[in-house]
Each structure stands twice: as C-alpha cells, then as structure tokens.
Amino acid sequence: MIEILVLLTMGFFVVMIIHTNQMRLAIVYLAVFSLLAALLYLLYAAPELAIAEGIIGSGIVTLLYLAALKKNRVYTVGVVSIPSRLKVEDHYMYTLEGSEALKDIRDFFVRREVEVQVVFLDIPLERALDNTAYDLILSDDGKQITAHTDEDNYVMVELELMIQMRGFGGSIQFQRTSAGTIPTHGAKKEATE
Amino acid sequence: MDNYDSLDDLGEESLVIQLMIGLLYPFMLLFGFYIIVNGHYTPGGGFQGGSVLATLFVARYVVFPVDDTDSEVLHTIQKIFLAFIVLIPMAVLFTEVIHQLPRWQSAYLTLMDILIGVQVGFGLGVAVLRFAFFQGVGKTWHL
Amino acid sequence: MRYILSALLTFGAFILVTLITNGNHEVLDPQLYLYMIHNFFEDTDSKNAIAAILLNYRMYDTMFEALILLTAIIGMKQFLPRESDMKAGLEKKNHG
Structure with missing residues (x-):
C-alpha cells in the first residue's frame, strides 16, 4: 500500500x-x-x-x-516606482506582478529558456541606472512604464519588438541608454556565442 | 537607508550554505570511508562510498569555486587504481589462491572495496570538476 | 491545452505501468540464487551477499564497470576542455 x-x-x-x-x-x-x-x-x-x-x-x-x-546567467529585472509616494509595499507588488506587462516580460524570457528574476527596488531611478546588476530596469510613474535598457543588448531589442507586435507599445516605452551605462553580463555571454 | 548596498551583491555566495557545508564536510568524509570499509559487512561498498567521496568535490565547488585541484593527478591515480582492480583479482581470485586461505578472504574484500571506492570517487570527482570548470562555450577546440 | 494533454498522457502511462507491475506475480526458477544465498558465507567470508557477488562471483562485472567509468571520463576530458588546454591546442594548431 x-x-x-x-x-x-x-x-x-x-x-x-x-x-x-x-x-x-x-x-x-x-x-x-x-x-x-x-x-x-x-x-x-x-x-x-x-x-x-x-x-x-x-x-x-x-x-x-x-x-x-x-x-547560466540570470537576467535581473529591476522595478522602480518614480514618485516616492508609491511605496514598495505588498499590494503594490501584487498589482504589478499581476499586470500584463510584467507577465509578458516573464513569458518572453521563459520562452527563450533564460532564467529571470524580478527585483522590486526602493531606490531612486538614477541610482538603479548606475547599478551594474540589472539588465533591464522598469520605471513606473503611475500611468506609463518605461523600460531602460542598454542599446547593445540585442535580447532587449527582441523584447521591444515582441511587445510592439503584441500591441502593448503604448503602455511600455523603451529608452536606450548609451553603451556601458548598464553593463549586461547576461547578454555578453550570449554575444560571444 | 542602509540596505542599498546589499542589493549590489545579488550573485554572491550564501553564508548559510558555506557554514553548513563546512560543518558537514568531515562527517561526509567519515561517512564515505565508513561505507567503503564496511562494504563486506553492511549494505554499501565501493561504488556507494566512492559516490559520497565525489560529493565532497561538488560541495567544495559550491562553496569555493576556484580551479586549484589538478584533475590530471586525480585521473592518473584513478588509472593506477584501475590497474590494481584488474591485477589483484587476476593474481588472487581467478587462480583460486584465495580459497586456500580463508583467513585472508575478508582482507581481500576490504582491499577491493577501498580500491573501487577511491577509483569511483576520484573518477566522478574528475568528471564533476571538468563539468564545473568548463569554459569553452560555443568555441571549437582544436586538437 | 498541449501541456494538459501531455500531462494526462504521462500520468495515464504511469498508472498503467504501475497496475501491470502490481498484477505480475511471476516467480523465476531460483536455482542459482539459492546456491548463492546458501553458500556465500562459506565461499567468501562476507556477511553481505551483494559484496560477495560483486567482488567474488561476478568479479568480471565489477572490473568492466570500473573500465566503463574510466572510458566515460576520458571522453569527458576530451569534450570538456579547460581554458589552458584550449589555448595550448590553438597554439599547436597555429604552429603545425
């Protein structure tokens, strides 16, 4: 038995x-x-x-x-809320976790069989941009989500294309920073292949 | 706030794992040799004990990932032990010398268990170290 | 949908195999193993029958198992080179 x-x-x-x-x-x-x-x-x-x-x-x-x-390097996505009145609290994290944009980003990485971790940050945006640990930084100002990526990171270009094709181009805006501002260890490994 | 800096080292080693593996390390070694030496008396034997010894290499890699173990030496020791594993039964068992000497039978079993245990442990250790420190992603290796 | 279907298929095959295994009560002719379990202590002075079989009755098995391990590791060393091996190989190729 x-x-x-x-x-x-x-x-x-x-x-x-x-x-x-x-x-x-x-x-x-x-x-x-x-x-x-x-x-x-x-x-x-x-x-x-x-x-x-x-x-x-x-x-x-x-x-x-x-x-x-x-x-197998992990892509780290940092999420920053721009107005400091939006505190990183549990219900805010649940709302963002359930949002279509974050679901799509997770789905994109899972399809590419890459591990992704999402980190909610309690720090200002400039400080997060200086940090080298994040491959993609999403900043949420209440109405619109802006994605800050490195312009050399072609994985993020594919992500942008996918989001535009799915029709979320209005809700997520992409902003490229110049090369070297966000050194992406995850993408560098793939670029050498 | 002071927890800014702790966000910077997301990829660093975990202190809990380091402490626990450091605490368990001698017991794992002892357990491996216990299984090997008591192979003719309790369940266990060369292969199982050798696997425990190979786990030590992996545990050391998880805590301290530096390639300072010379896997060529381990591989040479493994080859020598394999030669003994082939030669000793040919000299003792297949000529049926051991059946004339009943007093030496358990000594023979223990010796063979130790040989097989070290052979399997070092062999799996070489395999694990090779796999862990493999660097050539997507490149061709020219002979 | 495809995930659910494959999950159901896997689980169905699993239950089928379990049922077949539990319904099977065939008993083999036990001569050899009866000889071994009655005589292993006198023959080999080992209290563990498996050690007696592996190291005495079936020594060839153990020898070739060890040889298989060595062969697998030689292949692994060939196909998973270290950085220094790769550099040495490249220099050798450029010179030769």
Whole structure:
C-alpha cells in the first residue's frame, strides 16, 4: 500500500518536473523524486541501491545541476516606482506582478529558456541606472512604464519588438541608454556565442 | 537607508550554505570511508562510498569555486587504481589462491572495496570538476 | 491545452505501468540464487551477499564497470576542455 503511495507521489513529482517554468524548482523536484526512489528501493529491500540512488540522485546530480545553473546567467529585472509616494509595499507588488506587462516580460524570457528574476527596488531611478546588476530596469510613474535598457543588448531589442507586435507599445516605452551605462553580463555571454 | 548596498551583491555566495557545508564536510568524509570499509559487512561498498567521496568535490565547488585541484593527478591515480582492480583479482581470485586461505578472504574484500571506492570517487570527482570548470562555450577546440 | 494533454498522457502511462507491475506475480526458477544465498558465507567470508557477488562471483562485472567509468571520463576530458588546454591546442594548431 505504501509502495503505491510512494509511486503515485513520484508520478506527481515527474509531472511537476516537466511542467514547472523555473529551472531551480525543477532541480529541487528532481531531488525529491530521487529521494522517493531511494525510499522505494528501501521498501523493496534493496538498501545498496537505495544508498546509491540517494547519494547520486539527490546529492551529486542536484549539486551538479545547481552548479550548471550558476553558469547560466540570470537576467535581473529591476522595478522602480518614480514618485516616492508609491511605496514598495505588498499590494503594490501584487498589482504589478499581476499586470500584463510584467507577465509578458516573464513569458518572453521563459520562452527563450533564460532564467529571470524580478527585483522590486526602493531606490531612486538614477541610482538603479548606475547599478551594474540589472539588465533591464522598469520605471513606473503611475500611468506609463518605461523600460531602460542598454542599446547593445540585442535580447532587449527582441523584447521591444515582441511587445510592439503584441500591441502593448503604448503602455511600455523603451529608452536606450548609451553603451556601458548598464553593463549586461547576461547578454555578453550570449554575444560571444 | 542602509540596505542599498546589499542589493549590489545579488550573485554572491550564501553564508548559510558555506557554514553548513563546512560543518558537514568531515562527517561526509567519515561517512564515505565508513561505507567503503564496511562494504563486506553492511549494505554499501565501493561504488556507494566512492559516490559520497565525489560529493565532497561538488560541495567544495559550491562553496569555493576556484580551479586549484589538478584533475590530471586525480585521473592518473584513478588509472593506477584501475590497474590494481584488474591485477589483484587476476593474481588472487581467478587462480583460486584465495580459497586456500580463508583467513585472508575478508582482507581481500576490504582491499577491493577501498580500491573501487577511491577509483569511483576520484573518477566522478574528475568528471564533476571538468563539468564545473568548463569554459569553452560555443568555441571549437582544436586538437 | 498541449501541456494538459501531455500531462494526462504521462500520468495515464504511469498508472498503467504501475497496475501491470502490481498484477505480475511471476516467480523465476531460483536455482542459482539459492546456491548463492546458501553458500556465500562459506565461499567468501562476507556477511553481505551483494559484496560477495560483486567482488567474488561476478568479479568480471565489477572490473568492466570500473573500465566503463574510466572510458566515460576520458571522453569527458576530451569534450570538456579547460581554458589552458584550449589555448595550448590553438597554439599547436597555429604552429603545425
């Protein structure tokens, strides 16, 4: 009985591995799947296989995938609200998280199989533009969202094209800063390929 | 506000992981050798213990990603141990010398477990280090 | 829609395989394994039957498994070079 339960849980985790959008979550689900497989081997009275599966499946392979994911540079999107009266609070973050623009940007990166993280910043726009850690900075002044990108970053050119094709050209305005203002480590790696 | 600067190092190492791996490191080493040496007595053996030893290389990479381990030395040691893994059974087991000496049988098993454990551990360690420090993205390597 | 369909297909195949596995109660002719589990302690002085089989009865298996690992790592070293190896290879190509 418990074996069938473990098997069904493993099946659930397999589906989750395939259908999750974030690679980090997929790696964690894979580790859980391996651990459940080790438990199953233990229930089938094969402790040697359980040790091997537990160590290789959830130890080496998980750490190796995490190391590989560390090489896969993450695009960081910083979100700045221009009027300081718009404090970065929970309900503001939820509204922006649910907005079409941010959903489209996430969807764009997921389609290109690139990891993306969105950071909400509590700092003024100039300071965020000086920071080298962000590949794309969205500034929200209540009516319009402006995207500040590096003009050498061709991934962002594609993003702009996609947004114009989808008809959000009015709601998001693109602004290019000169090269070197936002050094994009994510794009540099792709440009060398 | 003082938390501006903490936003700058989004890609840095995590202190929690560093401390936990540093704490667990000797226990992982001990566990690996325990599994290897008790291979003929409890579940486990060369392959499993060697995998634990290879996990040490990955853990070290996660904490301290600097390529200062010479994987050529590890690979040479692995080749020498593979030679012993082939030679010792040919000398002892296939000639049935070991069945005349019942007192040495568990010593033979322990020796083979240690050889296989170190071979697998260093082999997987070389593989992991090679994979982790691979730099040539999209370039062709000319022989 | 395609995601849901593939998820349903995967889950259906999984349940089918589980049911088939649980309905199968075939028992093989146990001569060899009976010999091994009755005699491994006298033959090899090992208390763990798997160690006895891997290191005594089936030593060739273990030897070639180790050889397979070495071969895989030689291939890995060939196809995942380090930076220094790549520079050395480029210089060699330019000179030769």
